[in-house]
Amino acid sequence: MAKVDYHRNALRILFILVRGSRPYTGEPVEGYDRVFRGETKVQALDFWMRYPDYLADELLTLYEATRDRAHLDEAGRIFADEEPDLRRVPMLRRYFGAYEPLDTVLGILKLRGLVLPRSRQMETGNDEHDFLVGERAPALLEEAVAALPELGWYDRRVDLVLSVAGGRGGYALKACQHRQKEYHDAAAGDLIPTTAERVRNRLERLRGGA
Numbered sequence: 001m002a003k004v005d006y007h008r009n010a011l012r013i014l015f016i017l018v019r020g021s022r023p024y025t026g027e028p029v030e031g032y033d034r035v036f037r038g039e040t041k042v043q044a045l046d047f048w049m050r051y052p053d054y055l056a057d058e059l060l061t062l063y064e065a066t067r068d069r070a071h072l073d074e075a076g077r078i079f080a081d082e083e084p085d086l087r088r089v090p091m092l093r094r095y096f097g098a099y100e101p102l103d104t105v106l107g108i109l110k111l112r113g114l115v116l117p118r119s120r121q122m123e124t125g126n127d128e129h130d131f132l133v134g135e136r137a138p139a140l141l142e143e144a145v146a147a148l149p150e151l152g153w154y155d156r157r158v159d160l161v162l163s164v165a166g167g168r169g170g171y172a173l174k175a176c177q178h179r180q181k182e183y184h185d186a187a188a189g190d191l192i193p194t195t196a197e198r199v200r201n202r203l204e205r206l207r208g209g210a
Contacts, residue, residue, distance in 0.1 A: 006104050006105055006108060007108065009089075009100075009105050010105045010108040010109055011144070011151070011154065012046065012049055012050075012154060013042065013046065013102065013105050013106075013109070014109055014114060014115065014137060014140075014141065015141060015154045015155060015158045016036075016042060016045050016046060016049070016158055016161075017036045017042070017109075017115055017131050017133055017137075018034075018133055018137050018138050018141055019155070019158045019159065019162060020036050020041075020045065020158070020162055021034035021035055021036040021131075021133045022034060022035065022036075023035075024132060024133075029116065029132055031113060031134055031135055031136075032116055032132035032133060032134050032135065033133070033134075033135050034132070034133040035130055035131065035132050035133065036130065036131040036133060037128070037130050038128060038129065038130070038169065038170045039102070039128075039129035039170070040169075040170030040171055040173075040174060041165075041169060041170030041173060042102070042131070042170070043097075043098065043099055043100070043102075043170070043174075044165070044170050044173035044174050044177065045158075045161050045162070045165060045173070046091075046100075047091060047098045047177060047192075048161045048164065048165075049089075049154075049157055049158070049161055050087075050088065050089040050090070050091055051084075051088055051091070051192065051194070051195075052078045052083035052084050052087050052088065053078075053083075053084040053088070053194055053195045053196040053199050054177065054180060054183070054195060054199075055078065055160070055161065055164065056074075056075040056078040056079065056084075056199050056203065057075075057180065057195060057198075057199045057202065058164050058176070059071045059072070059074050059075040059078075059164060060072070060075050060199070060202055060203060060206060062164065063075070063206065064206070072203075072206060072207065074160065075199075075203055076203060076207070079196075079199075079200055079203060084194060084196035084199075085196070087153075088194065090191040090192065091191070091192050092189060092190070092191060092192070093183075093186035093187065093188055093189065093190050093191070093192055094188060097174050097177060097178060097183070098177065098183065098192050106131075113134050113136065114133070114134045114136065114137045114140065115131050115132065115133060115134065115137070116131070116132040116134070117129060117130075117131055117132075118130050118131070118132060141155070180195060182194075182195050182198075
């Protein structure tokens with residue numbers, strides 16, 4: 001298995017946390033002004049970032065539900081750009097689905113004052129993990145994209161992933177991903193397999209009937 005690139009992962013997670021956050025209205029914390037709610041949602045969004053074929057499949061499902069041609073075209077672009085081969089960053093199947101510990105990534109971001117992970121207890125008694133986002137984080141991402149325009153892919157892709165996710169929470173997104181047989185049937189400890197061939201065939205069928 002390839003060595004984990006923690007700094008690349010940290011950048012991708014930072015894009016998710018910044019773009020998916022909203023203004024923080026709780027007890028003030030100096031240097032932090034936005035918040036992203038829920039580690040499960042981070043993991044679910046990160047999965048679609050890392051597996052363009054699964055994201056394309058969800059776009060096709062949205063197209064079938066809405067007949068919005070934009071969803072079909074976006075799925076087509078993913079395959080035209082060979083993203084299932086070039087952009088896929090494999091994740092392991094854990095007991096509850098695709099999951100990768102974020103401790104090291106969050107440590108990198110926390111050390112730089114970009115993200116502050118916090119836990120809060122819910123009425124159910126379970127802990128919910130939130131992420132305060134530093135005031136400097138959005139500007140840092142803009143500077144990174146300006147310096148390295150190829151990083152703009154992450155910015156655009158996060159926007160697409162958030163749009164596909166809509167207002168759904170982490171558990172709803174995980175349930176959606178579990179409906180994919182390849183995802184659900186993967187053995188714990190194995191890498192989540194690609195769905196590229198199946199989704200490409202589905203894309204062509206839908207294009208034929210569009």
